[in-house]
Amino acid sequence: xxxxxxxxxxxxxxxxxxxxxxxxxxxxxxxxxxxxxxxxxxxxxxxxxxxxxxxxxxxxxxxxxxxxxxxxxxxxxxxxxxxxxxxxxxxxxxxxxxxxxxxxxxxxxxxxxxxxxxxxxxxxxxxxxxxxxxxxxxxxxxxxxxxxxxxxxxxxxxxxxxxxxxxxxxxxxxxxxxxxxxxxxxxxxxxxxxxxxxxxxxxxxxxxxxxxxxxxxxxxxxxxxxxxxxxxxxxxxxxxxxxxxxxxxxxxxxxxxxxxxxxxxxxxxxxxxxxxxxxxxxxxxxxxxxxxxxxxxxxxxxxxxxxxxxxxxxxxxxxxxxxxxxxxxxxxxxxxxxxxxxxxxxxxxxxxxxxxxxxxxxxxxxxxxxxxxxxxxxxxxxxxxxxxxxxxxxxxxxxxxxxxxxxxxxxxxxxxxxxxxxxxxxxxxxxxxxxxxxxxxxxxxxxxxxxxxxxxxxxx
Numbered sequence: 001x002x003x004x005x006x007x008x009x010x011x012x013x014x015x016x017x018x019x020x021x022x023x024x025x026x027x028x029x030x031x032x033x034x035x036x037x038x039x040x041x042x043x044x045x046x047x048x049x050x051x052x053x054x055x056x057x058x059x060x061x062x063x064x065x066x067x068x069x070x071x072x073x074x075x076x077x078x079x080x081x082x083x084x085x086x087x088x089x090x091x092x093x094x095x096x097x098x099x100x101x102x103x104x105x106x107x108x109x110x111x112x113x114x115x116x117x118x119x120x121x122x123x124x125x126x127x128x129x130x131x132x133x134x135x136x137x138x139x140x141x142x143x144x145x146x147x148x149x150x151x152x153x154x155x156x157x158x159x160x161x162x163x164x165x166x167x168x169x170x171x172x173x174x175x176x177x178x179x180x181x182x183x184x185x186x187x188x189x190x191x192x193x194x195x196x197x198x199x200x201x202x203x204x205x206x207x208x209x210x211x212x213x214x215x216x217x218x219x220x221x222x223x224x225x226x227x228x229x230x231x232x233x234x235x236x237x238x239x240x241x242x243x244x245x246x247x248x249x250x251x252x253x254x255x256x257x258x259x260x261x262x263x264x265x266x267x268x269x270x271x272x273x274x275x276x277x278x279x280x281x282x283x284x285x286x287x288x289x290x291x292x293x294x295x296x297x298x299x300x301x302x303x304x305x306x307x308x309x310x311x312x313x314x315x316x317x318x319x320x321x322x323x324x325x326x327x328x329x330x331x332x333x334x335x336x337x338x339x340x341x342x343x344x345x346x347x348x349x350x351x352x353x354x355x356x357x358x359x360x361x362x363x364x365x366x367x368x369x370x371x372x373x374x375x376x377x378x379x380x381x382x383x384x385x386x387x388x389x390x391x392x393x394x395x396x397x398x399x400x401x402x403x404x405x406x407x408x409x410x411x412x413x414x415x416x417x418x419x420x421x422x423x424x425x426x427x428x429x430x431x432x433x434x435x436x437x438x439x440x441x442x443x444x445x446x447x448x449x450x451x452x453x454x455x456x457x458x459x460x
Contacts, residue, residue, distance in 0.1 A: 065091055072104060081111045099129035106135075110142055118142055126155075133162035133169070140172055149179035160192075167196040171203065183210065199230055205237065212244050220244040235264050242270075246277070253277060268294070272303050284311050302331045309341065318345050336365035340372050347375060352383035370399045377409070386413035404433035408441055411448070420452050427452075 068087040075084035085108060092101045106121030122139040125132060140156035143149070156173040163169050174189035187210055190203040197203070208223035224241035227234055242256035257274040261267065271294055278287035288311055291304050300308070305328035312321035325342040332338060343358030359376040366372065377392035390413050393406055402410075411426035427445040436442055 065094055069101075069104075072108075076104070076108065076111075079111075081108045084108045097128060099125045099132060099135075102128065103132070103135060103138075106138065110138070115142055115146055131162060133159050136162065137169055137172070140169075140176065144172065144176060144179075147179075149176050152176040153180060153182075153185075160189075165196065167193045167200060170196070171200070174203070174206070178206070199226075201227060201230060201234075204230075205234075205240075208237070208240055212240055212247075217244045217248050221248075233263055235260065238263065239267075239270065246273070251281070254281065268301070268303070272307065275307050279307065279310055279314065282314070284315055287311055300327065302328055305331070306338075313345065318349055321345055334365060336362040336369065336372070339365065340369070340375065343372075343379070344375055347379050347382070350382065352379055355379045356383070368399070370396055373399075381409060381413065386416050389413050402429075404430050404437075407433065408445060411445060415448055415452070420455060424449055424452050424456075 068091040072084045072087040072091070075081065075087070085105070088101060088105045088108060092098075092105065095101055102121045102124045106118045106125065109115070109118035109121060119139065119142060122135050122142065125135040126139070129135070136155040136159040140152045140159060143152035143155070153173065153176045156169060156176050159169040160173055170189050170192045174186045174193065177183075177189055178186035187207060190206050193200050193203040194207070204223050204227050208220050208227060211217070211220035211223060221241060221244040224237045224244060227237040228241065231237065238256060238260035242253050242260055245253035245256055254274070254277050257270060257277065261271055261274060264270070271290065275287045275290050278284075278290065287307070291300075291308055291311075295301070295304055305324050309321045309324035309328065312318075312324060322342065322345055325338055325345070329335070329338045329342065339358045340362035343355045343362060346352075346355035346358060356376065356379050359372055359379060362372045363369065363376065373392055373396050377389050377396065380386075380389040380392055390410060393402070393410055396402070396406065407426050407430040411423050411430055414420075414423035414426055427449045430445050431442060431449075434442060
């Protein structure tokens with residue numbers, strides 16, 4: 001899933017609007033959504049439409065009740081929420097069917113962290129005024145804060161329906177859907193956010209992450225680039241852009257990783273990947289410089305020593321690579337890959353006893369690794385140890401069918417051991433399988449086969 005986004009519990013506040021004393025007390029009182037200390041940031045966008053809706057429904061109320069609302073609002077403004085409960089409950093006792101009083105009480109309950117009471121009051125508001133978007137929005141926020149993500153979807157979807165021109169409800173709906181496990185629904189909601197607010201960083205970032213994780217790499221790179229146009233030092237965007245370019249094998253990934261690491265130098269996993277790409281591009285000096293920078297002031301890590309050895313092998317510096325691998329083995333003595341790698345270097349240096357020692361150690365740790373057995377068989381053969389070469393080839397043959405190279409090696413060993421019939425059989429199987437792909441070995445096998453056949457003829 002994409003990285004989870006955050007939201008703040010910023011509830012919509014309905015301000016008190018005092019009215020003249022000649023109103024019908026049975027009519028619902030409302031005021032348009034306005035930004036306040038805890039308002040939704042884009043609520044003012046719907047101010048005009050809210051005024052029209054409220055003006056058509058608002059009637060006048062007797063002064064004593066207005067005084068109660070005014071007192072409650074002063075307490076809310078002063079964040080004395082306990083005190084606000086008293087006038088609000090008195091107002092509701094006199095006007096139980098007025099949605100505004102229940103809305104304010106729900107807001108106060110939320111501030112007091114009495115979420116169950118707040119939920120009940122928002123339900124009453126919605127029952128009294130099913131078209132009050134602020135109630136659905138605040139209820140959705142309340143459920144998000146309680147981590148009841150699936151339950152938050154329905155009220156937030158209703159808020160989106162009632163406030164189609166606002167991006168905030170869509171954003172919160174997307175959050176609820178994402179947390180509830182509905183990635184497709186969240187993506188659709190975030191697309192809706194972008195339709196209203198094309199430069200919304202949260203929506204762009206989420207959709208970029210989703211594209212990256214779903215394999216839509218081109219779209220991911222486009223969206224991460226858009227994020228970086230708006231926020232040039234975004235760590236997540238640089239990391240995501242680098243990953244999307246890397247997955248496409250684009251050389252530009254190196255520059256993106258470099259920019260990310262300049263902002264976040266302590267990310268060892270990304271630095272290791274960056275160095276790997278430098279090695280793949282044969283930028284060995286730059287890769288070594290990165291390793292030196294990462295190791296400054298502290299002992300080299302196991303991964304650093306692995307990569308350093310890879311670079312030294314590529315630079316044809318086997319002695320340096322041996323030192324790096326020995327240091328790595330000191331840190332991780334039971335790592336068969338390190339032992340096998342060291343054995344392979346010794347094999348290349350034709351230090352057969354050392355190669356045999358390291359490869360045997362690797363095989364003891366990982367007996368089923370065919371690659372290690374193949375390296376050991378090569379070590380035995382080059383050292384002139386034909387019996388052990390054949391024994392190693394027998395082990396390999398149990399794991400995979402012998403190929404042409406294996407039969408050729410067997411033929412040479414049987415030949416040296418004067419085992420004429422097995423040698424002839426091995427050479428013939430090599431010739432049948434190779435089909436002339438290796439002309440030098442084919443010629444050698446043909447010539448030795450002739451000699452061996454002549455030997456058999458003379459014995460007869």
